[in-house]
Amino acid sequence: MADKEFFTPEEAAQRNFSVTQDRPDPPGSVGSYNALWFDRGEVAEDLRTALIVDPPNGRLPTRPETDQRAQERRAYLRDHPADSWLDRSNWDRCITYHGVPPVSTGYNNTYQILQTPTHVAIRVENIHDVRIIPIDGRPKLSDAIRQWNGDSRAYWEGDTLVVETANFSDQTVHRFPSSRDTRAVERYTRVSEDRIDYQFTIEDPTVYTQPWTAVRPMPRLDDYIIYEYACHEGNYAMTNILLAERSQEAARARQQDEQ
Numbered sequence: 436m437a438d439k440e441f442f443t444p445e446e447a448a449q450r451n452f453s454v455t456q457d458r459p460d461p462p463g464s465v466g467s468y469n470a471l472w473f474d475r476g477e478v479a480e481d482l483r484t485a486l487i488v489d490p491p492n493g494r495l496p497t498r499p500e501t502d503q504r505a506q507e508r509r510a511y512l513r514d515h516p517a518d519s520w521l522d523r524s525n526w527d528r529c530i531t532y533h534g535v536p537p538v539s540t541g542y543n544n545t546y547q548i549l550q551t552p553t554h555v556a557i558r559v560e561n562i563h564d565v566r567i568i569p570i571d572g573r574p575k576l577s578d579a580i581r582q583w584n585g586d587s588r589a590y591w592e593g594d595t596l597v598v599e600t601a602n603f604s605d606q607t608v609h610r611f612p613s614s615r616d617t618r619a620v621e622r623y624t625r626v627s628e629d630r631i632d633y634q635f636t637i638e639d640p641t642v643y644t645q646p647w648t649a650v651r652p653m654p655r656l657d658d659y660i661i662y663e664y665a666c667h668e669g670n671y672a673m674t675n676i677l678l679a680e681r682s683q684e685a686a687r688a689r690q691q692d693e694q
Contacts, residue, residue: 533610535621600621632653
């Protein structure tokens, strides 16, 4: 959808039909999921073709060196998928997944927002993150203190809750290119009883040529229940991943010896 900002109603209807039509699910694969797990979603009410609204082309304004680093990282992981637990993602390690700001993924994309006089808590369904954000004007953390999801402070601009986050860890991995210098500004605006308009802007001159902004609606789900997200199915998945890679390494070594 290059340079096309909105779907036509007809295009949106066709895409929604392709998602919801009754057809056999494709088979799964060993060690992965089948299609039953995934929430493909539908085109949002605003008919946008991309979450990113600035730049207008809907694309991340990454620097060439950012793309090069990403290619090098992918190449490394192809050859070293599990040398140690540090080669696995923060999600695999059951630390965090969506990051800040949260970007939807294949499933478990629900958020629960709670408010007290001094704090806002945002609970993310996927991997059970809970962000506890002060709104009482307290000072930010020292720049020397780094956290997985950064340090967030919030304030009100009229009916909009503005959340500013910085102080990310060197090990933080977002759903988009980032660094320890990434700064996020989120804006939550209730536009009706059953919808919040959510907007976030990312700024990081070391990664991007300019700040970029994305938007998406958050519909209210009164009957939805957030259940426990049980990472690692009892916390043995990481052990199995590393053991399997050691087994494959041994098999490759035997094969080389036989040649």
